[in-house]
Amino acid sequence: METRLHNPPSAEEILQAHERIKPFINRTPVMTSGTLNRILDAEVFFKCENFQKVGAFKARGATNAVLSLDEAVISKGVATHSSGNHAQALSWAASLRNIPAFIVMPENSSRVKVDAVKEYGGIIRFCKPTLAAREETLKEVIAETGAIEVHPYNNMNIIAGQATAAKELLDEVSALSLLLAPVGGGGLLSGTALAVHYFSPHTKVIAAEPEKANDAWLSFTRKEFVPSVNPQTIADGLRTSLGSYTFPIILDHVENIVTVSEESIITAMRFTWERMKILVETSSAVTVAALLEHKVDVKGKKVGVVISGGNVDLDDLPWAR
Amino acid sequence: METRLHNPPSAEEILQAHERIKPFINRTPVMTSGTLNRILDAEVFFKCENFQKVGAFKARGATNAVLSLDEAVISKGVATHSSGNHAQALSWAASLRNIPAFIVMPENSSRVKVDAVKEYGGIIRFCKPTLAAREETLKEVIAETGAIEVHPYNNMNIIAGQATAAKELLDEVSALSLLLAPVGGGGLLSGTALAVHYFSPHTKVIAAEPEKANDAWLSFTRKEFVPSVNPQTIADGLRTSLGSYTFPIILDHVENIVTVSEESIITAMRFTWERMKILVETSSAVTVAALLEHKVDVKGKKVGVVISGGNVDLDDLPWAR
The missing domain is CATH 3.40.50.1100 (Rossmann fold)
Structure with missing residues (x-):
């Protein structure tokens, strides 16, 4: 369902x-x-x-998104590019369902934010700090892992x-x-x-x-x-x-x-x-x-x-x- | 009563x-x-x-102390020496009863604390930053004003x-x-x-x-x-x-x-x-x-x-x- x-x-x-x-x-x-x-x-x-x-x-939306999807759709995990609160929220929400969260983050993200994502269990892939690089890297991660994208707001x-x-x-x-x-x-x-x-x-x-x-x-x-x-x-x-x-x-x-x-x-x-x-x-x-x-x-x-x-x-x- | x-x-x-x-x-x-x-x-x-x-x-104790005392005892105001939260609390509590609060503060008190006491309506008397000077100045203030001392804890x-x-x-x-x-x-x-x-x-x-x-x-x-x-x-x-x-x-x-x-x-x-x-x-x-x-x-x-x-x-x- x-x-x-x-x-x-x-x-x-x-x-x-x-x-x-x-x-x-x-x-x-x-x-x-x-x-x-x-x-x-x-x-x-x-x-x-x-x-x-x-x-x-952001924990509200991420939890709803992760819990709403069919096991078949979500079993390989969720993915997003984010350097902010959505990255942490999606990592945390994915852990509730025991699935991986792949997070694309710009390589110049602050240490605090990187640590927070790791703490919630997110799997980080770094990329160049441009929107193009973030989107490209996210595509690659999804192709490799079969994860489903969860956009931060759209x-x-x-x-x-x-x-x-x-x-x-x-x-x-x-x-x-x-x-x-x-x-x-x-x-x-x-x-x-x-x-x-x-x-x-x-x-x-x-x-x-x-x-x-x-x-x-x-x-x-x-x-x-x-x-x-x-x-x-x-x-x-x-x-x-x-x-x-x-x-x-x-x-x-x-x-x-x-x-x-x-x-x-x-x-x-x-x-x-x-x-x-x-x-x-x-x-x-x-x-x-x-x-x-x-x-x-x-x-x-x-x-x-x-x-x-x-x-x-x-x-x-x-x-x- | x-x-x-x-x-x-x-x-x-x-x-x-x-x-x-x-x-x-x-x-x-x-x-x-x-x-x-x-x-x-x-x-x-x-x-x-x-x-x-x-x-x-500190607002709890100060309010109880100020509201517990007879009008005759407290009409000239309350007084204390304090550079901390009790000074603010007593100033605020006194304002509830519309009586003055005389606050003896060491002259090296931080600007933030002085401003806070003033904001709550406390009347400040500065003194040298020693316990002896604080106690002496408080005695003087009480003698001059007829205010009653409200000790911060005793x-x-x-x-x-x-x-x-x-x-x-x-x-x-x-x-x-x-x-x-x-x-x-x-x-x-x-x-x-x-x-x-x-x-x-x-x-x-x-x-x-x-x-x-x-x-x-x-x-x-x-x-x-x-x-x-x-x-x-x-x-x-x-x-x-x-x-x-x-x-x-x-x-x-x-x-x-x-x-x-x-x-x-x-x-x-x-x-x-x-x-x-x-x-x-x-x-x-x-x-x-x-x-x-x-x-x-x-x-x-x-x-x-x-x-x-x-x-x-x-x-x-x-x-x-």
Whole structure:
């Protein structure tokens, strides 16, 4: 009973994804900050996926993708190219099913990230640090091993999995006016937007993106796909382009995309660490920056925020550079 | 109806303290780490007072002390000498009652700490950085203002307040074999030990202390008070000596005190940040160090740990020095 989705996940499919992954993932806490609420004159609820398995929401999608596929399709393993949280998430999810995860990583990946993938049991193949080399090497690995590719975001099972974070938040906090999420490839954002569409249709979804990687904003505004070309943002999880699956969902169900400066991302990251005492990564600070910079009108409103992850290199903090 | 306690707080008095402070403090979350549980082969429950008001358990004691005193006694304000979390906590608690908090701080206190006290409304008087100067200046301030001293730990209302953290943990997690807390002046530890004595008598309380500030361990072992003399530990919240109120409670109700190295404190702090994604301060890492260094036999056991606070200077992290 393979459940590889080809249309955008339905409400039922998101609920099924949730049931499927629930035994393996963390039900992450929803946290608040009195200080932030006072500053904004709003009620903000953070869905803290930095406390998720592997330290990021990516565990949800990867687990759903790995558990959804038929034994015959997946027995030789899964494969992806990623230097980020998806690499760790897929390695971890594959271990739940006792199948190999082949991870193509650029040879200049940080030691921290390489070690994390190895720790979760991923089998690493290094390549030159270009998109062409990554794709080529992934093809080779798949040809050699018979593994099936699990794309980090342009995959409906991944999107259904990522949708479950917003679903849990909506279950816990009612009547949100707004729900904010960061946007890179759009897996989290499209899943969030679908969950809101089905389970809380009066809530508006707002995405936040670095100005220096504003391809999603451009695409959304022009209503045509604009690729991300070598963006230099510190928010390394948000450098990717939207996908052919994620972009249409975002066009249909997202209210707005706002952009924030690099400086405001660093300030917001530090604010979150100092005041909320939680580690969030740069990509997660982008939504907090949008709030602190008043890029979104939240006054008097109940606002949800998906904190996407907390994987940081403590030897390379942005304010110490 | 002044309720200034002179005997160790009774079970009833701890429950009253809890009711008194509940509307003002955070019910902090209890968190777990799958990684740590696997490493230790134990079930560890962290009572996360880093998420408390002002970022530390000190808000509990200060609030209880401030709210327990008669209007006539307290109308001129409260006063203390402290360069740490008690200064912030007392400033914040005083603001709840709209009375002034006079804080004597050494003139070499870090900018971060001075700013935090000011932010909570504390009125700072600087002094030379010696204990004699601090005590002398505090006397002067009290003579001038008519404020009443609220000692950071050698005060039964403070001890009753600090006891409520363990009380909440015991309410939430049953049948703990062990409960760990750090020890500096002993306010948190004596409160924790009393809460366990009354509400979970089969649980054993273990304290953790830096080797380089092992005065509590020496006092406990010799059963006679040994002062802390200019200790050089990085765990700046644990440099103080036990008090005449806290030491007898600790002798009566604490099972053991273990000590840990400076290196292990830094390693444990970093482990907690990286793996649990929460900011804990050096003083809180001392208990985690005791676990990671196997200074306490926890195998197969249910173990509670009071994480005391999360106030850190992000510009001065110990692994970056």
